[in-house]
Amino acid sequence: MLVKGKPLVAVVSAGLSKFGKMEGFTGRELFIEAVGDALQRCPDINLRKDVKAVFVGMMSESFEHQGHIAPMLADWAGLLPAPAIRTEVACASSAAALRMGIFSILSGLYDVVLVGGLEKMTKRSTLEATEFLGMAADFPFEQWTGVTFPGLYALMATAHMHRYGTTEEQMGLVAVKNHHNGALNPKAHLQREVTLDKVLNSRMIAYPLKLYDCSLISDGASCAILTRPDIAGKYTDKPVYIIGSGQGSDSLALSQRDDLTSLRAARYAAREAYEMAGIKPRDIDVAEVHDCFTIAEIIAYEDLGFCKRGEGGRFIEDGTPMLDGELPINTSGGLKSKGHPVGATGVAQIYEVFLQLTGQAGKRQVEGCDIGLTHNVGGSGATCFVHILKGG
Amino acid sequence: MLVKGKPLVAVVSAGLSKFGKMEGFTGRELFIEAVGDALQRCPDINLRKDVKAVFVGMMSESFEHQGHIAPMLADWAGLLPAPAIRTEVACASSAAALRMGIFSILSGLYDVVLVGGLEKMTKRSTLEATEFLGMAADFPFEQWTGVTFPGLYALMATAHMHRYGTTEEQMGLVAVKNHHNGALNPKAHLQREVTLDKVLNSRMIAYPLKLYDCSLISDGASCAILTRPDIAGKYTDKPVYIIGSGQGSDSLALSQRDDLTSLRAARYAAREAYEMAGIKPRDIDVAEVHDCFTIAEIIAYEDLGFCKRGEGGRFIEDGTPMLDGELPINTSGGLKSKGHPVGATGVAQIYEVFLQLTGQAGKRQVEGCDIGLTHNVGGSGATCFVHILKGG
């Protein structure tokens, strides 16, 4: 049951496929790669015997013309006849799977569950991908009237610039930072640095957002193995605990929200997670936030309480979220450089924080970190999850 | 927490939109109709204040080009910023939402949640609908190689006929029974009787399944309000309790299963639900089973233990599952006559059993029923949920 400040569940392992244009691999094959990665990191688990249920996030059946993926993935992971459910809340689909996994363990029904997500996006054309991703927006008033997914974030960016004086250069710095981190991550889609000049001079996608303000269309899969906190020691010496889980919703159509410069769903989710964990924003040592577009990361700084409203642009200028800054953010490279196979992203963030808190993050390891946060947004912000993790 | 034989949650209300070809209504409008119906049946609830989370099932984003529906439905139901998640396991998507709702209450995080489902199918052409529904089958080995959704059940029907001598007439009797019941249900899609002759002489869809062996393509939505059992009395004098919840999975591709005449996922789900409830098949008074095709209902009789393996055909011939029989099955008309807006179906079954156990089923009321069962199958049987309900 739920007791404030007590661990909800333990993460005893996590796995990730390579992210990128994974030519020749279908989604189920990427997922089983992620499961294999988690298994190799936790050899004491007997997947078939121990894992009692599967929760997986995927945004769209359209990319691979494949719905009903949950039992198929349970099958490929050798877990039949274990029950399996797919969750979908756009780009936050696998954070939803994680939250369902947490509920299912807290319910007392299961001791060990597998959560994860996937998306196989690159086998379809860019126009097709644009259309499939657009389905996360309101059909009758957004898709139909001509706005795209980058367009929705562009509307927020223009509003943020207008109200707070946020600049295209500040947004560009987010891309520069995340590419720097991604260059240190062997699983990242794009492992190369970019200069601010290159970002600012890249092709316009939806003013003021340019190509390098946008995350990548990628293939990939992620997973994590959750257990009751009191039995984590059976499986690993270095568990990580989830101590806070928050979720909020907002109207699907951006135009119907009171404020276009902040996500109410994110503020609500953050408050729930912080309260459950009994901590404050200043206690966070490392965070993975949803930088589907550079403006989204700037808004995330504000919504998560890392800085005041309107000061997100200065927060990145000051260097605080850099890998060697006071609060390193998106050490993995973020959606921007690691890649954004949308259904995989939420649990891929958990994977990165798991690596950080267990000292397995290699060249991008943040020293002495104990508390991490993940922030996963669905669509243009109608859904947001915040999770808080603590080292064992 | 989970104690055998103890109620998991209470159902304090349930609602259903009209099922059918609901010209002029989008999915969200049907959903809010279902919520309005539940509210009218439970006037003491303050939805906005009491309901803390939403779980909704929908099979396919393709029908309305609309993903990310969960927060939108929370918005339309007046529940923002309450968290909302969509579940998808093909035709069992809303039973999954129900099970998530149960977990979330058992976790201790929520006291009251709204679960439901919807599908808006009739605005697209039959060929489009065939394609969208087909996505629940394995793409590389089923969709690609030419089998349809009716085709998969036809493969099971041929195998069942070959092994057990089941006849097209026996399957036809399932349709006759369900149309009889549906004619008594004012929310059913087709409210008219059919003769066995008409069923047997209807157009072939996938041998041996004819048009009248197949459920309908319908629009519709369903919902139920769940609470902790100990607080149900605050909201209603006549709660119904969910005392068992089971779920199982199997390989997505039919060809990979050992047995083509029975669903392992259903047998697994049934065993879990019966054990949790501490009851036997013979204790069931009324049941809603997944008759997407007539053969599916015959197999359900066997998988749920209402009769022995291979005897499903005789079970319907003997009249046991008739409205005036010993164990009335699909009193609502079932998917066959009430209609099958796929994402709505699982919770629509809960709605029917809720009506039966609270004496609100009108002309199709089964007298003296105390324990009901629902059986909701995803796709060709890779997913199955069984829930057991008890009157208050």
Place this chain on the structure above:
Amino acid sequence: MGKEDECEAPQFTIEQFYRFLSEKKLMAARCIKCGTKYLPPRPICSNCYSRSLDWIQLETRGKLITYTIIHVAPPRLQSLVPYAYGILELEDGLRLPGMIRGIPDNEIRIGMELEVTFESAASEDWPKWPMYYFKPPR
């Protein structure tokens, strides 16, 4: 619902919103009980759960509260790029998103006044709805 044949007032649905639009009318729903206005309309008030609603016709002028210029569009609209898109706040506070036409991209400003114009032809395929645009007032 279930009374489609006999009902007098048009249903409070998105379909009906677009039907009005094809008659060049911008219509919202208003809850008679609590006064909340809905654009798009909703069949049940999300604030007080009343089903007593009426239609109100909106003024078509409003103020632009944010905008973008879209360079990569979905297949249906790819031929129009680049195009401007924004959110209009109408005179009574309701908001509507849509394409902006009839003004050079570099003259678009937050706060400027625009008005809704209607294209009455519905699309041939699903969903068979007309389009609308925002333009500088005449």
Place this chain on the structure above:
Amino acid sequence: MGKEDECEAPQFTIEQFYRFLSEKKLMAARCIKCGTKYLPPRPICSNCYSRSLDWIQLETRGKLITYTIIHVAPPRLQSLVPYAYGILELEDGLRLPGMIRGIPDNEIRIGMELEVTFESAASEDWPKWPMYYFKPPR
């Protein structure tokens, strides 16, 4: 994975299964550790989680274990209706579903012997895979 450029043996993927098929070879994966066979292939054994696999070429003959005649098909195949479809149990116990050709519908029987035949041309659009069919053995 991540070694695509340097690997010698073809990956144990569905794409590779269809690539073999276009070479008229019916190939399955076999786990070297526990012997489990997979059709379609899997990159990791679902029984023992080993990554040590090899490809085995299957005999193309098998026994029909069930069938149907499809009269309503998705758009891509609508021109072929009615067509027969069934599940073949191959000689080593693996099963494959597919269309049945070259035999009148009313002569199809459970238990009859059929063999896999290959159409080597891949589809032009996604997923760019060839088709295969079941026919009576020559």
